[in-house]
Amino acid sequence: MRAMKNLLTRPVRLPRLKPYVPSPDDPPIFWFNSERQDVVRDVVRRVVDRLAADRRPLEYALNDVAYEEVKRLESQRDDEARASLGTWRGMIRKVGRMSEAEKRDALQSICTRMTHDIAGNFDPRVYRFSTGMLPQLLTGIMKPSALPEELMSLGRRTHVIDEMLRTEGDTAHLRALAKKGTLVFVPTHSSNLDSIALGYALMREGLPPVVYGAGKNLFTNPIISFFMHNLGAYRVDRRIRAGLYKDVLKSYSTVMIERGYHSLFFPGGTRSRSGLVERKLKLGLAGTAIEAFTNNRVRGIARPVYFVPTTINYGLVLEAETLIEDWLKESGKARYIIEDDEFTQVDRWLAFFRRLAQMESACVLRFGRPLDCFGNAVDPEGHSLAPDGRAIDPGGYVSLRGTPTVDPKRDAEYTRELGQQLVDEYERETVLMSTQIVAHALFRRLVKATPGVDLFGRLRHRGEITVDRAELAAEVGAMRDRLAGLASTGAVHLSDLSLRGAPETMLDRVFSAWGGYHRRTIVLEHDGKVTAEDPTMLLYYQNRLVPYAERIAESPDDLAAAQQIARLGAGT
Amino acid sequence: MKRTVGIVGGGGFGRALGRAVVRGGGHARLWSRRQASPLDGVECTTDMAAMAGCELLFVAVPSMHVAQAADALGHHIDGRHLLVHVSRGVVGEGLTTVSRVLRERTPARRVGCLAGPIQARTLEDGVPGGGIVGSGFPEVYEAVHEALGGPSLRLYQTDDVKGTELSSAFVGLLALAIGFARQLGVGPGALAVLATRGMVEASRVGVSLGGDERTFSGLAGYGDLIAAIAGDGRPEIALGEALGRGLSPGRAAEEAGAYIEGISIARNLQRYAARRGIEVPITDALADALEGKVSPPGVIERLMSRRVRHE
Structure with a gap:
C-alpha cells in the first residue's frame, strides 16, 4: 500500500542497467545524471560555507528552518507531517546544546535532503520518446478526429499540434547561441500549460531542452510528474517558507547555470492572475544567472549567459475563470498555489483543447531578441553588442579596476535593471490575439458607459452593454488597424487572425471559442446585437491590451476610457 | 594612486x-x-x-x-x-x-x-x-x-536614482517659480506655501514615475530647494525673476546667463500629469505663464483662489 502511495506521490524513474554515455553533440542536460551527485555536493557546500561565514551564528539558521517547518507541518497534518514533525521539534529542543561541529553537520544534512528533493533527473529515453510521440499524444488530446491520420503518417514532419502552436522569433540565432553559451529562457506566464508548450516548441525548433523549477503541486499528477521529472524539471515546494530552502534553491540554479545547463524561469513567479503581461517581476532566480556568470568570470571561465525574453500568447486561457476571480478577491491575492483550478480537471482540458483545435494558431510562442546579463543585444556569434553595434566584453561589467569581482549588491542592481528591460521586451514581444481585441472593444464601451464608477462597480454591470454587431465589427476593425500601425513600428505583434481576418470573422471565431469553452457566458448574441454578459471575463482577456490602450484610442471619449483602463495596469 | x-x-x-x-x-x-x-x-x-x-x-x-x-x-x-x-x-x-x-x-x-x-x-x-x-x-x-x-x-x-534625478529636476522648476513669485512681491509666508506644496506636487509625480517619496524630503529635494531660496546664486531664481518682470522666456534665459532646464520641464510635466490624472496646479500655472497664457499677477491669483483642502 505504501509502495503504491509512493508511486503516486514520488517521481518515478525508469531503471537502467548500464549508465548512459552521452555523445559530445548531446545538449548539456544529457550529462546531468552523471553530474547529479556532484551538483548536490556543490550546492550543499556553498550554502553551508556561506552560512558559516555569516555574522549570524549557525544556530539562527537552524532555529529558523526548524520553526518554519514545524509551522508548515502542523498545518499540513499529512504523512509528511507524521514522518518529520518529531525531528524538527527535536531540533528546536537541542540546537542550543549542540557544539559548532554538530550544528554544521545538522545543517549539512538538512541542505543535502533539501537539495536531493529539489534536484531533477534527465532520462534521454524519456526525451526521445517524448520527441517522437508528443505530437501524436497532444493531437489525441486536442483533436481526436485527426489522430488516425497522425498515426498513419508516423514520422512525418508536420502535425496538427504544429498548426495550433506557432513559434515566432529568430530561432536560428538561438540555436547558434546555444552552442556558444548558456541560454536562460524567461517567458511570460499565463497557464500551467506554458512549460509544456515551451518544452514542445524548443524540441520542434531544434533548441536544447532546459531545466526549470516547477511547483511541487504540479507533480501530484503521476503522468505529468513522470515526464516533468525525467525531462529536467526540478521541484520547488512553495509551502516551505524557511530562508534556508530559498538559499538552497538559488544555489542549485546558480550551480546549474555555471555548469552550462540551459534554463527556464518564469520571472512573474506565478501565473498572471489578471491577464496583464507581467510588470512586476520576482527576480530571485534570474539573479542566479548573473551570479553564475560572475562566478565563472572570477574563475576565469568566459562562458556567456544569454537571456531570452519570451511571450506565450493564448487565444483562450485554460484557467482564465479561476485566475481572474483570484485576482479580484482581495484575500485571493495572497493565494499563491491554486490546487483546484481547471488545470487539475480532465473535462476542462478536453473542452479547452477541442475548442483550441478549431482556432487558428491557438497559441503563439514568440522568442524575443536574446540579451546578455546586462541587457545588451547579442549577435549570432555570441558577442555582446553596444548600442552602436560594437562588440564588447560582458566581463567588463563585473570588473573593477580591471579585475572580475563578486559583489552581490552590484549584481542585485544589474538584476533589477534587467528586470525592467524584460518588462519592456514583454510589451514589445506580446502577440495580441483576436479574443483580446474583441474583449477590449467591449470593455472600453463598458468604461465609457459607466463614468465615475470604480472597477468593481463596473464588473457588476452584467448584461447591460448591448451593441449592434455590425457596429462592434467596425470598431474591432478600426482597433485592429491601429494595432497594426503599432505593430509596424515593432511596438507589439498581432496573430494571423487578428492581423488579416475580416472583423466579422474575428467576431465569429471569438464568440465561438468563448462559448464553446468557458462555463460562464461572456457575450450573448441576439437579433444582430451583442450583449456583454460577463465584464469580469472581458476584463481578463482585454487586460493584455492595457499597455497599448491609449495609443489605439480614436476619439477623446475613447482616450479618456483608455486612460482609465491604463490605470488598471499601473499597480500590477 | x-x-x-x-x-x-x-x-x-x-x-x-x-x-x-x-x-x-x-x-x-x-x-x-x-x-x-x-x-x-x-x-x-x-x-x-x-x-x-x-x-x-x-x-x-x-x-x-x-x-x-x-x-x-x-x-x-x-x-x-x-x-x-x-x-x-x-x-x-x-x-x-x-x-x-x-x-x-x-x-x-x-x-x-x-x-x-x-x-x-x-x-x-x-x-x-x-x-x-x-x-x-x-x-x-x-x-x-x-x-x-x-x-x-x-x-x-x-x-533611489530615479527619485534623486526627479527631485533635482523639479527643484529647478520650483526655484524658477519662487524667483517668479518673489519678483511679484509675494511674501515669505506665501513663498513657504509655494515651496512646500510644490514639493508635494513634485513627489506625487515622482512617485508615479518610480521614485521614492522620502528622497524628495532629503538633500536632493528640500535640501536643494532650501539652498536655492537661501540664495546660492542659482540661475533658476534669476530666470524666474526675469520672467516675473514680464520678459519673454528667451530674453529671460539670456539675462539669467545659463541654459536652464526648468522651462522645458514645466510643459512636459504638465502634459505627463494630465495623462496620468495627477493634480499639479503649481506646474500648470507656471507652464501657462511661460507660454504667455496667463499674466504674472494672474498666476498668483489663480493659485491663491484654489479651494483649500486637508494637507
Missing part, C-alpha cells in the same frame, strides 16, 4: 568638477566640443576617444544635449566604465531621466547622478557643502567620493 577622472562637458559645472578633482589630488581629463581654455592641472581634449581611459566619467552637459553626448561617448566606452551625470533635467514628455538616456545610448550600466545643493562655485572654491550621489551600484558612490569627497564636501548616498 588616484586614477584619472573624466569629465564630459566644458561648461561651468564641468570645469568646476575638474578643479575639484585636481584640488583633491586627482588627475582630471576634460572633454569639450570646442577647445576649452586651459585649466590648471586639468588635461583638456576635444577627442572623445581619450575618455575611454577614465573609469569614472562625469557627464556635465545640459539634458537637451545629453543624447548627443551619450552617442559620442558610447562609441568609446563599455561595461567597465562608471558614469555620473550632474544634469538637473528630464527629457521629453515621458520625463525620461538622464541616467536612463545614458543607459540606453551607451553600453555603460553602472550609472548614477550627483545632486543636491552643490553649485559650481561650491566645487570650484572648495567652500563647505554637501551633495548626494544616487546610484544602485556601491562602486559608483565610492568612486565619486574618492574623486570629490573631502573635508569640504560631504557626499551622501542613495539607491
